[in-house]
Amino acid sequence: MVASGDTEQDKRQLVELAMKVTERRGEEISRATLASEAGLSRTVVDRHFPEEGDLFNAIIDLWYEPDIAIMEEVVASDLPIQRKFYEFYARRYIRERERYEEDPQTFALYCELGSNRFEDVRGYIDLADHYLSELIAQAQAEGFFPDLSINQALTLINQMVIAYTSPQVMLMISHRLEEEKLAAIIDTLFAGLAGGDRGAKGVSGLRAVR
């Protein structure tokens, strides 16, 4: 690799190369391996990735770059709120599905690497929660999800759509996931998600069944 003089562009090329090598080897790679594969000195590689963990973090950032762009675009759009919720999930789901179908083994590899380094993926999850909170506030301003705090609605929605956001769940049941079903789930949230005890849990707890 030849340095372009543009630091950001050089770094991005290195990260793209690191992903190719990771996929070929089927494991997380070190900065030393990347330097050797790129034909660069450790000094040059370390300038972009001062700590060993910085390389994998940069891979995570590149992996999630399109997802972040999708979320920003949907939140900024002027679609009706129910459509926004659907697009917020559907676009990312479709993108993940494409990546999965292109190469299920590589997809599984990144899932595994991501699971092992959950704290590094945390930043993306927090950002997704941030944007979802904005959408929930908009929905609540229009009367949806009544009697719930934003955080309560957030955790319930996250749990009810996890099949369409979790790469691990996609690995398990990809053949059962469809945009039509995601739409039905979003419709169900808008028609039915609210706070307060509405009958499922009951007053007598688990002992009620004899």
Added chain:
Amino acid sequence: MVASGDTEQDKRQLVELAMKVTERRGEEISRATLASEAGLSRTVVDRHFPEEGDLFNAIIDLWYEPDIAIMEEVVASDLPIQRKFYEFYARRYIRERERYEEDPQTFALYCELGSNRFEDVRGYIDLADHYLSELIAQAQAEGFFPDLSINQALTLINQMVIAYTSPQVMLMISHRLEEEKLAAIIDTLFAGLAGGDRGAKGVSGLRAVR
């Protein structure tokens, strides 16, 4: 181990021993290993498990035995249908959580073994689907989940409660799962799950966001 003369009881004791050995070794064990650990001849072990796969299948059966009892009990109960749905999930979730909290590593081991042998776990999932179909039919007779076939309702409900049924998801987000949230999800299903396009997907598809 000494044979009791009761074939079923002998087999059960062997399966319980096989689970202990599996947990100690952290991997699936063979019939040969079980025979050696039990101090029994291969002939005796093979009488209970004619094929190599029969041993792990018997472990799966024992693992799910309490879950099946829970489902049968709830389906046969005379609770209101919304309460039945909650108990159908909550009791199994609480049991799985207990197993997880007792020993997260062993729990993760069984998850891994189960993932590798998904076809063998399939029988339990099919049985759970069978009982859920019964509950859905009861709910629809009372006017819930309109304009959906039983199978459509089944797949949507399975996806919306997967956080409380999948051991793999429990491994990822156990700290975020709570009975109160499960109850809110069941209440949301009863208030909002229905068929037909109700606005999320829209007519213009993904291109609607610019």
